[in-house]
Amino acid sequence: MGGAVGVLGLVWAQSTDGVIGGGGTLPWRVPEDTAHFKALTTGTTVLMGRATWESLPPRFRPLPDRRNVVLTRDRAYRAPGAEVVHDLDAALDAALAAGDVWVAGGGQVYRAALARAQRLVVTDVDVRVPGDTTAPQVGPGWVLRAQEPAAGWATSSAGPRFRIRTLERAAG
Numbered sequence: 001m002g003g004a005v006g007v008l009g010l011v012w013a014q015s016t017d018g019v020i021g022g023g024g025t026l027p028w029r030v031p032e033d034t035a036h037f038k039a040l041t042t043g044t045t046v047l048m049g050r051a052t053w054e055s056l057p058p059r060f061r062p063l064p065d066r067r068n069v070v071l072t073r074d075r076a077y078r079a080p081g082a083e084v085v086h087d088l089d090a091a092l093d094a095a096l097a098a099g100d101v102w103v104a105g106g107g108q109v110y111r112a113a114l115a116r117a118q119r120l121v122v123t124d125v126d127v128r129v130p131g132d133t134t135a136p137q138v139g140p141g142w143v144l145r146a147q148e149p150a151a152g153w154a155t156s157s158a159g160p161r162f163r164i165r166t167l168e169r170a171a172g
Ligand SMILES: NC(=O)c1ccc[n+]([C@@H]2O[C@H](COP(=O)([O-])OP(=O)(O)OC[C@H]3O[C@@H](n4cnc5c(N)ncnc54)[C@H](OP(=O)(O)O)[C@@H]3O)[C@@H](O)[C@H]2O)c1
Pocket: 011, 012, 013, 014, 019, 020, 021, 022, 023, 024, 025, 026, 048, 049, 050, 051, 052, 053, 055, 071, 072, 073, 074, 077, 086, 087, 088, 104, 105, 106, 107, 108, 109, 110, 112, 133
């Protein structure tokens, strides 16, 4: 996109079956992933759907030290501490002109933004859980750039095994 100085990334955590949410919340607790999300997104713009914004406990929103942008079709919607936008492409253009942007969910907004994303940072959580929201399908055209740990899994202090994969668009 002309004028972009930043990179657009999507960041999410998914279960073995690709579940990312259930009942408006995360179906697991992995504090290391929460810390990773904070480190990755601090100083950038985080863009999220209205449902994800509302899933954040009020005391945790807006996410600190980040520009928070909330996408909704509701012209009257207010999200104190965040910028409310109604047009995804226009919002991405504006935010990317200022720097890096991370789409932080949820399922609808990941799907809508995937076509423009240059990188994906995916935490695999080794659990099987019921849910109503799934990660977007990552088709061909993405290459694995990094994986942490390089082989196998880390174990969360809260129990589940997890690993973090970074994918980038393949050249060409
Ligand atoms: N595991 C993870 O990494 C992760 C990350 C984030 C969220 N989540 C989970 O995901 C779930 C929420 O995801 P979700 O798919 O239900 O909702 P969502 O993507 O967070 O938000 C959906 C809302 O965004 C607005 N929207 C979506 N596309 C739009 C567009 N093109 N233009 C304008 N507005 C648009 C609409 O708001 P209005 O209805 O107001 O118009 C829509 O109802 C929760 O369970 C949450 O915990 C998981």
